[in-house]
Amino acid sequence: MARQRARIRGLREGDACTKYFHLQACHRRRKNYLFAVTHNGQTFSEEEAKADIVFSYYNDLLSSAFVRQHRIDLSQLQIPQLDLSELVAPFLLEEVAQIVHESPTDTVPGPDGFNGAFFWAAWEVVSPDVVRVFHALWEIDFRSFHSLNGAIMVLLHKTVAPTGLRDYRPISLIHSIGKMFANSPHHVKNDF
Template sequence: MATELVLHLDTAQDQRQLLPEESELRKRMKMHCLGLSSLDRTIAKQKARVRQLQEGDANTAYFHLIARGRKWRNFITSLNVHGHLVADHDGMEAVLHAHFEGVFGTAASTGNTLNFQALGIEPIDLADQEVPFSMEEVWAAIQAMPADKAPGPDGFTGAFYKSTWHLIRLEVMEAIQAFTQG
């Protein structure tokens, strides 16, 4: 109703000079329409926020639509370098590497060394640090664990490892070897 009145007064204004009462009414109605329009935008934003909160992290089509849009907004298709457009991946990688190498530079060697023997510190042979753990070493570590505490986030206590060692020892050793050998 208010929008129709404003449009009617706009049309009348194109044809003739509005009376002061009509101008004031048009101004008030236009402000009223702008206020309602702003309220509609606010409601739409709130509805979108509620939808984002409800469905944003769920594995829905809406989530994938948002993620795809974000991916395309963040995707760099080309770089403009000194007036030349670089669009291939390898070229952009080389340009970025050269730029940041110029910004950050390269590490300079200090040239300083420490002579530990002159300080009276004898070198230690660390060759045995790379030897794989033996089953006896692991079993000794398990026996030293407190029975009522879990060493990690899995919740298995020392009592569990001690009571099931004969069943799980091969899997535990495989896991330790995979971890230590990278």
């Protein structure tokens, strides 16, 4: 009940220019602001320097290539073959609608500002565009997906008093279309 009351108050006063809104925004900003970042014994306090060091640290960490040491030849195990032809078929409108309606409605919106509740409520209006996006992803037609490829990265404290970038956990807020596509039952194409 407390969660519902807080949600109702947030809906009533959260988007309006009220004292409640400004108190919440100031509190979140103070709580989440990184005044200085320590990395390799150096402390960075200028905004541009902090952004550069955080970007390079996580870019190096997340973009390192994985080299497989061993391979398993599954054909030698004589496992029965399954008919997976349905996994390479294009998406149907009903499948995309099912994916949208199974998406959680109370998640945090990503860079696009939408969550599952929006797509659920506006499905009649947005369904042709969402289905078109799913078809483009299935056909590996990525010409206009540069904006969907972006994400907002948020750093969460792992410890009470973080001393370096290793003491933060990066959380990536991706676009809602990417979330839905990742949750689709057959987002794998036969050449992957």
